[in-house]
Amino acid sequence: MSVRQKDHPETPPKQKRLADTDSVSLSPPGVERRAAVHHFAVELTEVAKLALPIVVTQLAQVAMMTTDLAFIGRMGAEAIAAAALAGRIYLVGVTFGMGLLAASASFAAQAFGADNLNVVRRSLRMGLWTALLLSLPIIVFLLHGEKILLALGQAPDAAGLAQHYLSGVAWGAAPLLSFLALRTFMSAVNRPEPVLWITLTAVPLNAVLVYLLVYGKLGLPKLELFGAGLATTLVNCATFLAGLWFATRCQPFRDYRILAQLWRFDWPLMRQLIVIGTPISMALLVECGMGSAVALLMGLIGTQALTASQIASQVGAILFMISSGIGAAATVRVAHAVGRNDVPGIKRTGLAAMLLGIVIMAALIIVVIAARFQIAEFFLGNSADDLDTTSGLAAQLIWVGASAFMSATVYTIALGSLRGLKDTRVPLLFSAFAYCLLGFSLGYLLAIKSGLGAVGVWIGISIGSAFYAALLVLRFKLLASRRSRHGRHMGC
Incomplete structure (x- = not known):
């Protein structure tokens, strides 16, 4: 018996999975729905x-x-x-x-x-x-x-x-x-x-x-x-x-x-790692560059704007650690489904991971918004000049950035699901478009040209993040549906 089978006896062999699928397909609609809910709940737990x-x-x-x-x-x-x-x-x-x-x-x-x-x-x-x-x-x-x-x-x-x-x-x-x-x-x-x-x-x-x-x-x-x-x-x-x-x-x-x-x-495998991994690295560099560009833009607006933005960014970074962990789990679980040729399981895993991330992040964001003034004061202490103004601006940016925090959760988990499908080049293009061309450009216009200052930058970031999340979710649904159609065509 293999290592995987010893450690995970709950994983059924391919023949049993196909038989179960066939039996469900011949069952009444109510049984199908209950089976689908059960499988989704199991995947959510995993x-x-x-x-x-x-x-x-x-x-x-x-x-x-x-x-x-x-x-x-x-x-x-x-x-x-x-x-x-x-x-x-x-x-x-x-x-x-x-x-x-x-x-x-x-x-x-x-x-x-x-x-x-x-x-x-x-x-x-x-x-x-x-x-x-x-x-x-x-x-x-x-x-x-x-x-x-x-x-x-x-x-x-x-x-x-x-x-x-x-x-x-x-x-x-x-x-x-x-x-x-x-x-x-x-x-x-x-x-x-x-x-x-x-x-x-x-x-x-x-x-x-x-x-x-x-x-x-x-x-x-x-x-x-x-x-x-x-x-x-x-x-x-x-x-x-x-x-x-x-x-x-x-x-x-x-x-x-x-x-x-x-x-x-292993040269063949190394070539595949380079092909799949290089776009991931470039996307990470785009995000790092975006953070640096935002800091430079905030510096042009003023010291208070830079300080307040750094506080909001730090809050977002801590929340991002949670969503990135769920995204890493999504990568593994989607890849497991691909490996065992569980076509319905691919979409089920991605949706379960997104639901888990959204529920957890929604609860955390509510807490962060409620405590935004205390969070700003914690980071600032008594070190900032014009403390009340800087603290108020930081609290405002945390409020405005709440949508960006949620969008980041969705796109991080969708990105992890796509990596489980080894799809990395198209998400890189989405990242460059959503962040650089849309988010930062819009933030610059709102901040400098429209006079919204630091708030305008974060509005632009939030819009860019939302657009990026939407593109990645649609991409994942497209690839998962394409595999499902291919599986039906092959008689799976």
Whole structure:
């Protein structure tokens, strides 16, 4: 009996599924509806079970970044600004690798659905190769971060401080991407729990290391920003080694023998990863570029607008961690349905994931709107000039951005479902159109030409996000329906 069958006895063989489908099709309409509701409820439960540990893992990573900023903040405003600049460079550096590794999830999950353990193993193997090969140019890129920042017109002092952090964090690129490869593998085989426990353990470990290395405690040298980056590298190494231990020593992962023939480079699969993953990376870069462009536009409007927008963006980023976790679960579950040739299950999974995300996000957005003034005051403290005006503007942007937060949930989950179908190039075009041509352009016109200021920018963002979400949902429904028609034509 295979690994998938041992771990998931509830998954019926193909012959039984076809027989069940035939029996339902000959049943009265009421029985068909009850069966459809039952299957949808089961799928909703499965998506939730898979998404929960992924979401908590995402939030734990936010907690680590927040801890870093808290310790760095005690060094002064210059250190915070330098860390923010370094974070931008670091994010750009690792984004391309994240896209290719995200593509490996759909390959591994489809193979798992088809009970093809060999392809699951090959997908992870090429994910680890991708992590190793991409880490080399990423390290070089990060070690030249100061020159890049200077070329972008940043102040020499801030660029120099940013380089201190980048010099420490650069060496963690390989273990970070390798851990992401293990993470996608574990999620693809319906076992994301080890990644959750590893990440939760990493949160206090990261806090201790940052404290010791930044301030030079227990006889260690005081490394300041370099120490913060070095602590992140050490945590990345620890999480990768822990993930590797789980993947090689614990069941059910041990049966996959993930290190077997690790030295073999699979060119055909790597080409497919590049074709599927490169558009994902480019879409991520579009979103990063959009965030930077919005920050620059807010800077033109004024300091208060920039500060208020950063608060609203931070709220959105935290909410995005939740929707991205559900989107990752949608990728896996849709790919499972594709792998086992469950044509109705493809659309059912996507719709279940969207319903789950919408319900959760609606509840959270209601809480955020109700507490928007308190949230703004929490971020600002007593540090902002003209505190009441800035706090009021931030609260207003959170209110205006509520629709953007919901749209982001829908498009993130739809995007994850499309990745489960290995559809990435068309969503990239949608992203460029909705964000760059529509959202940002409209935001600029409303903010500068119509005099709405920061609110106008966020209205433009909200419209662009809504349009992007609508395009992706329609795209998913089109592809799912096309597969359904093809399945009926083939007699499935």
